Amino acid sequence: MKTRMLSLAGLLLAGPALADPDDDTLVINGEIEIVTKAPAPAHLEDVFDTIISGWHYRNDETQAIEADDFENPGMLGVEAARDDWFEVAGTGEESCASCHGEPEEMAGVRPVYPKWNEDAGEVRTLAMQVNDCRTSRMGAEPWKYAGDEMTDMVALISSVSRGMPVDVAIDGPAQSTWEAGRDIYYTRYGRLELACANCHEDNNGSMIRADHLSQGQINGFPTYRLKNAKLNAVQSRFKGCIRDTMAETFEPGSPELVALELYVASRGNGLSVEGPSVRN
Amino acid sequence: MKRILTGIVLSLVLGGVAPAAEIVPPADVPFDEYGSVETSLSGTPGDPENGRALMNKGAGNCVACHRVSELEELGFLGTIGPVLDGAADRWTEADLRGIVADAKRIFPETMMPSFYKTGGYVRPGDGFTGEAAEGELAPLLTAQEVEDLVAYLMTLHES
Numbered sequence: 001m002k003t004r005m006l007s008l009a010g011l012l013l014a015g016p017a018l019a020d021p022d023d024d025t026l027v028i029n030g031e032i033e034i035v036t037k038a039p040a041p042a043h044l045e046d047v048f049d050t051i052i053s054g055w056h057y058r059n060d061e062t063q064a065i066e067a068d069d070f071e072n073p074g075m076l077g078v079e080a081a082r083d084d085w086f087e088v089a090g091t092g093e094e095s096c097a098s099c100h101g102e103p104e105e106m107a108g109v110r111p112v113y114p115k116w117n118e119d120a121g122e123v124r125t126l127a128m129q130v131n132d133c134r135t136s137r138m139g140a141e142p143w144k145y146a147g148d149e150m151t152d153m154v155a156l157i158s159s160v161s162r163g164m165p166v167d168v169a170i171d172g173p174a175q176s177t178w179e180a181g182r183d184i185y186y187t188r189y190g191r192l193e194l195a196c197a198n199c200h201e202d203n204n205g206s207m208i209r210a211d212h213l214s215q216g217q218i219n220g221f222p223t224y225r226l227k228n229a230k231l232n233a234v235q236s237r238f239k240g241c242i243r244d245t246m247a248e249t250f251e252p253g254s255p256e257l258v259a260l261e262l263y264v265a266s267r268g269n270g271l272s273v274e275g276p277s278v279r280n
Numbered sequence: 281m282k283r284i285l286t287g288i289v290l291s292l293v294l295g296g297v298a299p300a301a302e303i304v305p306p307a308d309v310p311f312d313e314y315g316s317v318e319t320s321l322s323g324t325p326g327d328p329e330n331g332r333a334l335m336n337k338g339a340g341n342c343v344a345c346h347r348v349s350e351l352e353e354l355g356f357l358g359t360i361g362p363v364l365d366g367a368a369d370r371w372t373e374a375d376l377r378g379i380v381a382d383a384k385r386i387f388p389e390t391m392m393p394s395f396y397k398t399g400g401y402v403r404p405g406d407g408f409t410g411e412a413a414e415g416e417l418a419p420l421l422t423a424q425e426v427e428d429l430v431a432y433l434m435t436l437h438e439s
Contacts, residue, residue, distance in 0.1 A: 193402075207358050239410065246404070
């Protein structure tokens, strides 16, 4: 019994070693104020007091890159998508602009996705919606779900909503999908038997080897990662985190990852849209 | 010298010359009701030096979550689990064997992986490829690796 008591003391001593997120503030281009800390949404109140953007867990240099569009390499993807936006494609010989006007018309769209689509009877991510416009409205080929063109387009659509609060609906017809996503979030996958919650809920602020664990929020997606020097789709990130538990992953676009995206987005309700963000 | 001897014993065992090694298969580990394991899993004494190397290697990767002052030179040690300094003062060898083999018995729900088991997983993968695992799974650590780690942990005394 003595050993057991002592070991508890050891656990307590490990506490102060935590490296907490910092208190900097993020203003992009000196004008777009980003809410990077917010009160936890009601469904998460038992877990967190405050929800925190992954931006706070990165070092000052990485943080600074995101504060200036001329420095943020993710903006190159946004520019590429702007070209695609105006490019005529498909049998209908139309571009996104033919129906939607300027990309800026998409302001307010990113914060509410993934979102229930009544006609289709499904929860749609932005990528699913863009591909639906390409295939059923333009008569064009779908883009690869988490490929470069799609990820750039999602970055463009996100960029015009920067500063707006994430606000995905989790009730009504979206509820069962949301619950499926929550189940996945708490499932301990793979041979290491780790759930998203083990790392991002119970241990955010801790170091897992050299990595500073964040809450795993997705308000900043797509993210430009210095590590692979490209824009990363949110579901590619999910896939990577699941792979790292020595598990068989799910593919981007699968019902599982769509449900997970809705659930994780809802954990960030109240944070500003920040994508394309910069991470390491 | 000790290492060389261990090496010889091991190779004899592997070569099938020695009498059948008393390797305890993962399914038969005699955990007591508390989660400790009195008897060696391999029948061969653990090698603390190899255990030390395993702290920062392969599937063990203990330093992803644990700090040990004596291993600070490795840099960027994790802070998820307790600092392991003094583990040998806090725990018996049997406790440590139980913790390394399957920590969830002593610490229910712990985040620490179970290193000496082969089943009960959700979507087990083929290493870190993201593909499904095929065929029978080996435990994350062999019986001897568990013993080597236990031998290393038994060297961690406070001061």
